[in-house]
Amino acid sequence: MNPFVVEVRAQYPEWERGMYQECKEMNLRMPKRGVITIDFLLTLKMPGGSGFHYHAISVKPYEKLKQLSVQKRHLREVELLHWWGCTHEIMNEHSISIREHINNRRLFEYMKMVNDVSAYQEVASNMATILLSETKFEICDQRVSAAAGYLGLGRDAGYRIFAIANFLGYLTLDHEHEILPDKPLVLVGD
Template sequence: MSAAHDKAYEKKLREAYMKMLMAMGKNRFPAPFHGDTSHLPCSPADAARIALTGELSSVLRPSHPENPTGFNLEAQLGRFVLSSKNSVPEFDPRGHPSAESYEAWRKANHSRIGIPSNTYSIKGRGMVACLSDLERRFLSYCEMNPMVLEIRSQYPEWDRKKSASALASDEKLLETDIMTIDFVLTLQSPHTNKVRYHAVSCKTYKELYLPKTIRRHAREVEFLRLWGCTHQIVTEFFFSKYQDVNNQRLLQFMLHTKNIYELIPAAYKFASLIRRAKGSGSLDELIAWAAKQLGLALDAGYTLLGVAHYVGFMVCDHSKELLPETQLDFNEENRRFLPRIDLNLISGATNDDE
């Protein structure tokens, strides 16, 4: 790829970002003139909103950042179910090993800003280095997303031209020549035994339109698309209000589970019972009822609730906090707790280009 093409691509990406930023500015302050005060605090419209939502603060959620690769995790529709038959290739097309043998290029203690952590991940096959709390929240999201088969953080990428030049000169690449992608995910493709790779950069919204951030994301896309990996940017607005705490809670329900896949048959029966539930009541009452039908204790019912969400039999309603006292109404037409069940589980996995 020529230098001129690189600059043209970077300019195109910057223009797309700035266009979206200007649109966000218009949406954030609608009709500031002509006597429209609906966007102002303490206005009648604000009072009506508070009465409707019960929330005092008004935060307009920006649309998702522009994505030149055209693939976004949250936009994928269809049924995704994990099973013991799912597997991932030993190496990706770039040559990096799967999570079982993978080692993050940067460690949590390399973080200069944010709240770093080493967080245990089932799909990361151990401790995963997160350099900020935003990355940690995205990790939990991936854990509870059945489309995601494997998680690798701090993924190293570099310019292949520089690498070839250094190799020819018997030199080593400088550490500054290697950049790290926050996450590279291995995703399942529905109804096939193929996998695809998807990279994610976690950035706070205030950083998104800085020139250095735009240049960085342009480089990431340039390097990743050489081997067929898509890319997207995740900000703090990617998550709904209760999404992270709900994901954490569901993961805690599975805390002492030695083998999740051994519980799949029981989780399937549990999800099927939930699907047939009638009336209304608290989440605790619902789980106690379903567990009793299976001859299990309440704690075992909560474990099955976590497993059913993890493998994809159930979908959590993140518009409310998942608490034992959360009230559920199964007479509503739009029942967000309905199980998602896909019986077409195909064994094995290969790279898309094989």
């Protein structure tokens, strides 16, 4: 879950520009071997940035990552994407734990009515500073409610700002622990 993603394209085609130009000049079709598809191409708009960032994700089962053909393909993907500044990531079924997935779903639920996270940057930064410095309370609901109170916010708004602070990177949940109101809130750096 990333609030900076403005577009996700699946099966995004990528090709070698030189080969394409040669085929075009000779009025030929591009050979299939000259085109590869990227599993997902994400377009990201970073707060305060003037342009977009592109990030490719290749998804393969863990066992296939050991195959030489798959490794060569990933190298080719990186080569083709690198020339226009696109970053590349390989993910598999172990990249995100079930607990992290559940925690992210909960955080997303907390901030579901937020259309523009950049409007909350300052208050999210303040929330993170409070949560990272104040450890008087251990239980999630107590910590978030207390931090929200310092900011003049109610409990529900506090959870929204807490989720935004996490997604903006001002604080990071320790995904070894489940995020629930009645459980301890464990942050990286606590």
